[in-house]
Amino acid sequence: xxxxxxxxxxxxxxxxxxxxxxxxxxxxxxxxxxxxxxxxxxxxxxxxxxxxxxxxxxxxxxxxxxxxxxxxxxxxxxxxxxxxxxxxxxxxxxxxxxxxxxxxxx
Amino acid sequence: xxxxxxxxxxxxxxxxxxxxxxxxxxxxxxxxxxxxxxxxxxxxxxxxxxxxxxxxxxxxxxxxxxxxxxxxxxxxxxxxxxxxxxxxxxxxxxxxxxxxxxxxxx
DNA sequence: GCTCTATTACGATGAGTGTCGTAATTTCCG
DNA sequence: CGGAAATTACGACACTCATCGTAATAGAGC
Numbered sequence: 001x002x003x004x005x006x007x008x009x010x011x012x013x014x015x016x017x018x019x020x021x022x023x024x025x026x027x028x029x030x031x032x033x034x035x036x037x038x039x040x041x042x043x044x045x046x047x048x049x050x051x052x053x054x055x056x057x058x059x060x061x062x063x064x065x066x067x068x069x070x071x072x073x074x075x076x077x078x079x080x081x082x083x084x085x086x087x088x089x090x091x092x093x094x095x096x097x098x099x100x101x102x103x104x105x106x
Numbered sequence: 107x108x109x110x111x112x113x114x115x116x117x118x119x120x121x122x123x124x125x126x127x128x129x130x131x132x133x134x135x136x137x138x139x140x141x142x143x144x145x146x147x148x149x150x151x152x153x154x155x156x157x158x159x160x161x162x163x164x165x166x167x168x169x170x171x172x173x174x175x176x177x178x179x180x181x182x183x184x185x186x187x188x189x190x191x192x193x194x195x196x197x198x199x200x201x202x203x204x205x206x207x208x209x210x211x212x
Numbered sequence: 213g214c215t216c217t218a219t220t221a222c223g224a225t226g227a228g229t230g231t232c233g234t235a236a237t238t239t240c241c242g
Numbered sequence: 243c244g245g246a247a248a249t250t251a252c253g254a255c256a257c258t259c260a261t262c263g264t265a266a267t268a269g270a271g272c
Contacts, residue, residue, distance in 0.1 A: 015205035016134055023129030024230075028122055043248065053231055055250060074239045074248045089205050091197030099121035099195050105114065130260075149218065159261050161220060180218045180269045214272085221266070229258080236251075242244090 003071040005062065007081075013065035013088050021064035022096065027057045031066060031080065035097050039070075039079040109177040111168065113187075119171035119194050127170035128202065133163045137172060137186065141203050145176075145185040 022028050026049060033045055042054040058078055061067045066085065069078040085093040128134055132155060139151055148160040164184055167173045172191065175184040191199040 009209075011206075011209040014208040015202055016131060019125060019134065019202070020129045023126045025122060026230080028125065041248075042250095049230085050232060051248080052233080052250075055248095056230080059250090074237095076249065089201045092201035092205075095195045095198035095201065096121055096125070099198075100117075102120040103115075103117040105118045132260080147218075148220095155260085156262060157218085158220075158263080161218095162260080165220090180267095182219065215270100216272100217268100217270085219267080219269105222264085223262105225260105225262085227258105227260085230256090232253105232255085234252085236249100238247100238249080240245105240247080242246100 005069040005071060005076065007062055007068050008065045010084055010088050013084075015089060015092075017064045018066060018085075018089070018092075021060055021066055024057070024060075026053075027061055028096075030054070030057055030061065032097065034067060034078065034080045035082075039077045041075050041077050044077075111175040111177060111182065113168055113174050114171045116171075116190055116194050119190075121195060121198075123170045124172060124191075124195070124198075127166055127172055130163070130166075132159075133167055134202075136160070136163055136167065138203065140173060140184065140186045141188075145183045147181050147183050150183075 022031065026047065029047070030045060034040060042051055042058055045054060047054055058067065058069070058076075062069055062078065065088075066081060067078045068081050068084075069076050080093075082093060128137065132153065135153070136151060140146060148157055148164055151160060153160055164173065164175070164182075168175055168184065171194075172187060173184045174187050174190075175182050186199075188199060
């Protein structure tokens with residue numbers, strides 16, 4: 001049986017909180033990574049910050065409602081709540097994930 | 107003839123910068139207000155912070171590409187760049203503006 | 213020119229938070 | 243049982259930034 005960590009229900013998710021979570025560059029990077037690999041743990045994500053920091057960010061992402069985390073032994077693999085987010089804020093997450101990089105000014 | 111303040115071109119707008127701009131509660135509130143009134147100056151927006159702070163927030167919103175500001179005498183009325191944003195990040199702004207408030211947990 | 217108003221520029225300050233290092237906890241496996 | 247690995251809890255620190263008060267600037271109208 002699969003056990004999951006606590007997370008907000010669909011209608012508890014606040015768009016302001018989601019935007020605050022996505023505002024940090026490292027967390028936006030994590031979200032983009034999870035969109036590719038479907039599921040990953042904190043250590044498996046190869047990021048230029050310490051694992052304790054990654055864990056901190058993933059916690060914020062989960063509390064905001066962006067990711068859900070499964071309990072698998074000592075591992076805590078997380079995944080994007082794509083369907084949930086699409087139902088709660090239609091078009092929001094997909095717009096961010098498909099966004100084109102900006103043309104550098106000057 | 108209408109004069110406008112400097113603002114980023116469409117393809118210069120960065121989604122990360124936009125998300126950072128929208129992450130602040132007061133700025134999100136300003137964006138929601140501008141979505142209703144179509145155009146407003148800093149003083150006309152009735153907000154619980156000093157006008158100098160509102161001006162600061164509107165500057166950030168303009169530099170991020172969210173609003174454009176017209177020069178009209180001493181006044182600087184700003185408006186949401188709805189069409190531009192819709193073309194740059196389809197669905198993003200509308201998803202935020204139409205978002206339902208969260209059901210309070212507990 | 214003078215005054216009033218709108219806006220911004222500037223410096224200061226206090227709160228928030230991203231990051232780290234370390235320790236503690238938990239689970240897996242030999 | 244004992245060690246290794248994954249995660250998190252905790253405290254500390256530096257830096258960002260939202261907010262304010264004040265002053266400076268600029269235009270409108272008398």
